[in-house]
Amino acid sequence: xxxxxxxxxxxxxxxxxxxxxxxxxxxxxxxxxxxxxxxxxxxxxxxxxxxxxxxxxxxxxxxxxxxxxxxxxxxxxxxxxxxxxxxxxxxxxxxxxx
Amino acid sequence: xxxxxxxxxxxxxxxxxxxxxxxxxxxxxxxxxxxxxxxxxxxxxxxxxxxxxxxxxxxxxxxxxxxxxxxxxxxxxxxxxxxxxxxxxxxxxxxxxxxxxxxxxxxxxxxxxxxxxxxxxxxxxxxxxxxxxxxxxxxxxxxxxxx
Numbered sequence: 688x689x690x691x692x693x694x695x696x697x698x699x700x701x702x703x704x705x706x707x708x709x710x711x712x713x714x715x716x717x718x719x720x721x722x723x724x725x726x727x728x729x730x731x732x733x734x735x736x737x738x739x740x741x742x743x744x745x746x747x748x749x750x751x752x753x754x755x756x757x758x759x760x761x762x763x764x765x766x767x768x769x770x771x772x773x774x775x776x777x778x779x780x781x782x783x784x785x
Numbered sequence: 786x787x788x789x790x791x792x793x794x795x796x797x798x799x800x801x802x803x804x805x806x807x808x809x810x811x812x813x814x815x816x817x818x819x820x821x822x823x824x825x826x827x828x829x830x831x832x833x834x835x836x837x838x839x840x841x842x843x844x845x846x847x848x849x850x851x852x853x854x855x856x857x858x859x860x861x862x863x864x865x866x867x868x869x870x871x872x873x874x875x876x877x878x879x880x881x882x883x884x885x886x887x888x889x890x891x892x893x894x895x896x897x898x899x900x901x902x903x904x905x906x907x908x909x910x911x912x913x914x915x916x917x918x919x920x921x922x923x924x925x926x927x928x929x930x931x932x
Binding site for chain 1: 786788789790792793795796797798799801802803804805806807808841858860862863864865866867868869870872873874876877881882907912914916
C-alpha cells in the first residue's frame, strides 16, 4: 500500500527555483513528517522544522538520516505560540501550513 | 494567523525570505491511470481549504501593503500525488487529518476501476509557491488581527 506526494517532483523544482538554500539557516513551519525538509536540508546550514502534531514530528525524527542529525532539528511547536529567536533565520518556509 | 506571520517576520533576518507554497482555491482532481493514460473520475471538495487559503493570501496581501514583506516572485505548478490503492489514499487522508470532503460514490468508482485493472490513482492540485522578502521599514504599521 503506497501513497506518494509530489510524485512528479514539481514542488521540489519550484522551491529550488525560488530559493537557494546553500548555507542558509532555515525555519520550516508545518514540516509534517519532513517530506519537504529532505529536499533541501543537505544544502542548508541549519534547519529548525516545526509542526504542532507530535506524531508527525516522531515520524520525521525517525527518518532523519545520520548525515543530517547535527543540522536538522524537529520540534513539536505551534508557530502562533512558539517563541522564536529574533533575526535568526535566512529563510522561512511554509508548505501547506497555517 | 497574523500572530504567526508576525512571529516569522521577527525571526527572519533583515531581507530574509519567506516562501509560501500552498494549493490554489479549488478542488483536487482525481484520475485513474491505466497503461500510462490518465482519465479524470471526479473531484475532492476542497471548500474548507479554499476558504483558508483565501484568508492566508488576504493576510499576506495586507502585510505586503503595510511594508512587512515584499512579494517578489511566484511559481505555479501541478502537485501530483499517487496512490496504488484506495486504502492507501484513505489512510493518507486520515493520517494528515484532511478537511476535504470525499464523495463515497467517487471512492467506490475508484475502487471499481482499480479492481478492473487500472494501475493507480492520481490526485492533481494546482499550487502556487510565492517568495516574499522580509522588509523592515521603521514606519511599518501593525496588521490588524482580522484573520
